[in-house]
Amino acid sequence: MGIPAPLADTERLVDWDELPKHIREMPADFNPLAVGVLMAHQSQWITMQQDLDIAVCEKGRRTGITFAQALTDTITAASAKDANGDNVWYMADTREKGLEFIGYVGKFAQIVARGQATMIEQHIFVDQLEDGTSRNIQAFRVRFASGFRVTALSSRPENIHGLQGLVNIDEAALHKNVTHVLESATALLIWGGRIRIWSSHRGKKNPFNQFVQDVRAGRYGKRAKVIKISFDDAVANGLFERVCFMRGTKPTEASKREWYEAIRSAYGPRKAAMREELDVIPRDGDGSAIPSVWLDQSMPEVRPVLRIVFNDDFPKRPESERETWCATWIATTLLPVLEEAAEGFDGRWAVGMDFARHRHFSVIKPARITQDLRRDVAFLIELANAPTRQQEQILWALLENLKNWTFAGDASGPGQTLMEYTGDKFGRAVWDEELGCYTGGPVHEVTLSRAWYGLWMGKYISLFEDGFITLPRDASLEDDHRAVEFIDGIPMVPKIERKDLKDAELIRHGDGAVAGALMNFAALNHVGGYVYEYHRVQPAAQHDREIQLGAGWRSQKGIW
Structure with missing residues (x-):
């Protein structure tokens, strides 16, 4: 968060x-043009x-x-x-x-x-x-x-x-x-x-x-x-x-x-x-850090937004049922989108994730790093009220099916456990003082702070100013980025929650923008040469899938 x-x-x-x-x-019969x-x-x-x-x-x-x-x-x-x-x-x-x-x-x-x-x-x-x-x-x-x-x-x-x-x-x-x-x-x-x-x-x-x-x-x-x-x-x-x-x-x-x-x-x-x-009462912050014209230019077209909103009953189901449902969703929804996004692309990927368990969204933002170093976000994953195990399942499926990637995740508060397990599985990046860079594995466990925002959110904003980022055209994602303000000179998300534009019962807190800053951190701190071979996850049995598609969840595949 x-x-x-x-x-x-x-x-x-x-x-x-x-x-x-x-x-x-x-007044009766008011004429708005009477005064000119x-x-x-x-x-x-x-x-x-x-x-x-x-x-x-x-x-x-x-x-x-x-x-x-x-x-x-x-x-x-x-x-x-x-x-x-x-x-x-x-x-x-x-x-x-x-x-x-x-x-x-x-x-x-x-x-x-x-x-x-x-x-x-x-x-x-x-x-x-x-x-x-x-x-x-x-x-x-x-x-x-x-x-x-x-x-x-x-x-x-x-x-x-x-x-x-x-x-x-x-x-x-x-x-x-x-x-x-x-x-x-x-x-x-x-x-x-x-x-x-x-x-x-x-x-x-x-x-x-x-x-x-x-x-x-x-x-x-x-x-x-x-x-x-x-x-x-x-x-x-x-x-x-x-x-x-x-x-x-x-x-x-x-x-x-x-x-x-x-x-x-x-x-x-x-x-x-x-x-x-x-x-006309100026607020304490310094206003939106990303002008509308920059956001408009960064969202050239509609791209997939893979969104799952679970109701309160889903986390209470047996773990095996939850795993089966997610395995089916991964095979039928996530992997086809990923396969299309990766087709013909041999460059490296940068992935950022802002974690949330309750109220807000977890957002996973994978970006292709193009030859001219642009960040091209081909699709987005949004998870609301998702159990931590299922967030792990979806995140790991994404990383296992990408080639040459670096990942940066929010290890603050409740996100610490997932990021720690992800570092254990894929290898964590470690700062080498002598070399002046990160070495080791491709997973950055980032503890968000005002100091971190002061250094890295500004770099993310520069991508919009220079026209070096493309995002899915999505109203909620746009609203996340509008939430970034300068607070005492530091670009960050103020503690003002917004209703989700697609579902008024849900709350956003600049989640897509924070995931974007983490993605850019990963792009600028790539630990080279780490490659996972691409493979497909086999879908669960059809009857299992039909059982899991009952009440308790909603899946929305972007076009917003």
């Missing part, structure tokens, strides 16, 4: 009946920028700030210089957000500029590097007859150097180099530039939160201010009514309550995350 981070404070979901009336109620295209909080954000050098918005998720900024920026770029027209430079944490923003501008330009603007175009922007050299990168822009343009750049801090005009920094807390982006942006003030920064929070210790506190404290002068816009602010200003307007449905107080409570309850036990993303 891994060592948990300190437990974040918890509190119940916001009670609908206790919310102020202006959030809950709707923008909601009140969007207009307030635009208005506050008029006389400021630095305008900052700490916001809840999906409150429409980027949309509002695109509208006003379109008007600014379409205006002549004597009407306060100017260039606008937009920076987001991902390329996709840049395209989305430019898409808004392109649509608004058709109305605001009336044919006096170009369509969205790609162009080459000269990116200044730290050593003084430069490189050409793609950017996206819309040009106007006024001579000004709106341009979406990458999130490199150097891109801002030398620019003039208005600079937007969207989701600042998510930028890889938050501090340097903010420092580069503030340098523009010397030449009369202006900066607009908006973001949801990613923890109290994130530089964005520190920047917000500094602005509030007056450390950036009187021409810098912060506005706070929460999800509830947006709801009070007609967010739900506009959602209904776009969908063509009629809003009611009952449907509004159902929608509101569904959004809140979607966070499950992650109260700190809910308060941060909706109520």
